[in-house]
Amino acid sequence: MRKDIGMETLDYDVAIVGSGLAGLRTAIEVLRRDKGKLGLKVAVISKIYLMRSHSVSAEGGTSAVLYPEEGDSFELMAWDTIKGSDFLADQDAVWRFVHIATQEIRLIERWGVPWNRREDGRIEQRWFGGLSFPRATYAQDKTGFFEMRALYDTLLKYDNWDRFDENFVTSIVIENNEFKGFTAIDLKTGNFRYFRAKAGVIATGGAGQLYRITSMAVSSTGDGYGLAYNAGLPLKDMEFVQFHPTGLVPRGILITEAARGEGAYLINKDGERFMQKYAPSKMELAPRDIVSRAIMKEIMEGKGIYDEKSGLYHVWLDMRHLGKERIEQKLPFIREIGLKYLGIDIVDQPLPIRPTVHYNMGGIHVDIDGKVLDSTGTPVKGLWAAGEAACVSIQGSNRLGSNGTNECLVYGYIVGNDIYNYIEKERPALPSPSQNILTTEEDRIFGKLLGKESGGEDVYEIRDELKDTMEKYVHVYRTGSDLEKAVVKIRELKERYKNIRLTDKSRVFNYNLEHALELGNMLELAEIIARGALLRTESRGAHARLDYPNRDDTNWLKHTIALKGADGPLFSYIPVKITMWKPVARVY
Amino acid sequence: MPGKYSLLKESWIMILMYTLALIMVFVLTIHLLLVSPLTGKTFDQVLTYSYVLDNLTYYRIVFGLLLYAAVIHGLNGLRIVLIEWLHIRKFQWIINIIIVILMAILLAFGTYTLIVL
Amino acid sequence: MGEDKKEKRYKTGLLRSLWPYNFNAERYSYTLHRITGVILALYLIAHVFEIYHFALGPVAWEQTIALLGSLGIWEKIGLWIIAGSALYHGANGLRLILNEVFGMLLGKPVLPEYPYTPTSLSRNQKIAIYVILAIVIALWIWAGLYLLEGLGII
């Protein structure tokens, strides 16, 4: 084991944090545009191995307009997205997004995605929640996985990039509104690293781990949000946390919306298809927030089924009428999950499901090109964000199913192009930050956190309490009093966090240290979410207040912006860009 | 550096392996039948000089085929085991050469035996 | 790729490679195929030199036979093992040729269905393995009886 503590400096043109769909797509786009012309060197930094990112768990599909001749159109997709977002989406961004999505689907088809096909060999599409045309392009029910496979494999084709697996990024170095690199810990050796780069991309995904029951991976702890927030950059719309209606009880493993797209029913204790009360025309295929609220309402009204093992209430997702052949062709992974984790075969038994945390609509405040904006709304020179980590905002207050993977692809493409144009045009030099920043950061991690001998708080205890707090008070339905309780609890946990002590003092693969750093970010995020939700006195999309049950377009048709203050987040608001459609009542 | 340290394309060696294996199925069956109970002799009787001489001269082509097939197939098998086990690319040619020399020695002795009779 | 042989790896090496415990029937047959192959190759080397004595004339041949005969029952047991090796190696080798050259007994590419049972290790392959084992064991017992008969025990 290496005892010496040294700082490595690694020079790259582009440093990408996060290796999910958005990160890989950005890397490919930069290298693809470049083709050795500028000889750009790209670093892909990930806290886990490449191909282990949570994008592999995306199941259902990827929306895109492929068949305008059959009645689909860009207007229709944009309308669906905007209506689904409860009119909080920036409509210029949506308009751009729907156009690029089509091209992305075809591009990754050529890179090897085994899309499900029609009999004549063309790409097949299916229904998804909130769509008015079956435009979710899919590869069985492992769409995200196959997309990741294709992107990862295609990236391997290029030479001019290096992978930094298991490098945990601890901070963004920003001086004078200019990006100067990332600092990271190499988990394998425990060394401190400084990635000096002309351009940086944050594509770290979401923060589902704030909750107990979540479909997100253990690695989705919102590090990107924390990095930006701690660097003094604003976060947008963080109070909108999407609950996927169908998470498997008790873990919250995702049962894809495609199950309902293929025709599955939601059934309560009395055997009733209760969605007809909530969305009579779309039924089970209403957008996710509506279905989640419907399920929670059923459970609150005592029409849920009690599961003795986990102590949770749930409803049934019934796929028995689909038939074995259709399930094997289109939903094999769902069947596998049911058999594997509950011993339930969906061919002849319904699955117990309840809402599970699935997606963060909010994220780092970026403009329509993916450039990260600072508190005054001017772009930070040389810093981009893409995918779930960024908030453009296309998803508004509620993401439509099948719009997540294509946001990653589209913004990977846009950001990659933008970076290439930036470097080609401006030819920036490698930045040189003051040494002070780096040594302070190194000391924060290794001196003040790893080397600390005082204090007795345990990382995992605080994390458990945080998860329970969020699960209890900041769930599908929120009330002012619950949110206040949550804020108080989170502030208490933040105080306790200052007192933590790590048991593992080694440098190599010190997961204890990684979890402590993650927890620091998670506590900040939890506070932003809870306080942002407390301030927003309306119900919009995924944010549903029992004490303010209606949408309030006069006061709240605006994005929340959270900035780090001396004592917790400071909130301000910016308007929504409405270019095409004025908000109307959202009925399905 | 694929193929740099190997004598032949590995697939041609394997084609040889499979072909010789199929040949051996036939010739080795004949060889074993000649020392089997089906000859009506006891095991000691099939080893007598005259019986063996009869067989060797009568089935000379069969035994020649068997010799060449078995030596090449067998020693190449041994080579495969060795290059997997010792797995250092740089010294792979040493194993190859040792095997080829061994093959040559065995074939020389075997051919001599078959010709001289 | 690591050219360095001295890198420490966990539970690796010749014995691990030949230790099929806990695994599937094909891995057992792999172990047997490899061991029998090495036995046969080594026997082949000895056998060629043994036969070479035949070329030196009847006296040399009788001497060689007598020398081997002096091993007593061990000669017969040795030959029995070699006969068994040849039978198994040959029969299993035929199965491998079907697999590797003709792509038979493997099934077609399918959509995997949970619980995953790989088609390459499924029914056809298992039948082939058990048929081979049955034939080989029957012939091997026959050969054993013959060898023992020669010894005058039966």
Place this chain on the structure above:
Amino acid sequence: MKVRIRRYDGQKEWWQDYEVDVKSSDTVLDVLNKIREKQDHTLAFRLSCQMGSCGSCGMVINGLPALACQTRISELKTDSIRIEPLYNYKVIKDLVVDLNEFVNKHRSVKPWIIRKNPEELEEAPIEFKVTPEQNLTFVQFDYCIMCGICLAACPTVAIDPLFLGPQALGQAYRYIADPRDEGFEERIDILDDSHGVWRCHFAGACSYVCPKGVDPAKAIQFLKKEILKYRLLHKKKAATKPAELVEKAPPPNAPKPPPFDFKFEGGV
């Protein structure tokens, strides 16, 4: 339940016993999480998705390589669990193994779509025509999540670390079988090497332990068949016919935003 874990801290190796309360529905990964969170913070193991689709948590459980997140305690049918790092890999710490060699092997077989005309991968008119039947010829092998478990089971990898291994060879076949790919000749020299495809002797252990049903053994035997066909008969990729590009469709509407008071009149 008694859990025995093989520990390693860079210098010494040892077995450590833990006593954990488990429910029958728990997976091995839950047990490890309980140990790390409640008993021993120094235990190192990888995990991510917890639903068997990322491939982080490959380890040897009771002597058989498997994904910890999809091995349920009730399936093991034992009253104690023995957990070791994956066989045939270098161990870095506890259950964390070094996968760099593994990913390099994967990369060395050129696992991407190769076209004679590379422009087709950037600017093709619409899409390749792949019928569902053609899709079926390779999609099974595309299930690979790169967990590295197959290499831990492979008897050849156990003695020959240079062997490409079931994962890389399986992926090579996945792309060779893909009707969109034309890179067979580029890959053949890499595969037809003294430590390439022919070092597979079909022990089938890779397919036996594969957590996603990829069946790499099958892919490798098919790969051998394809290579022999190419060498003996000069037939390239007889398995699948190359895909055609779909005819150029009418260009999609030009991206111009509709006027502000655009009235939507769709059947929502």
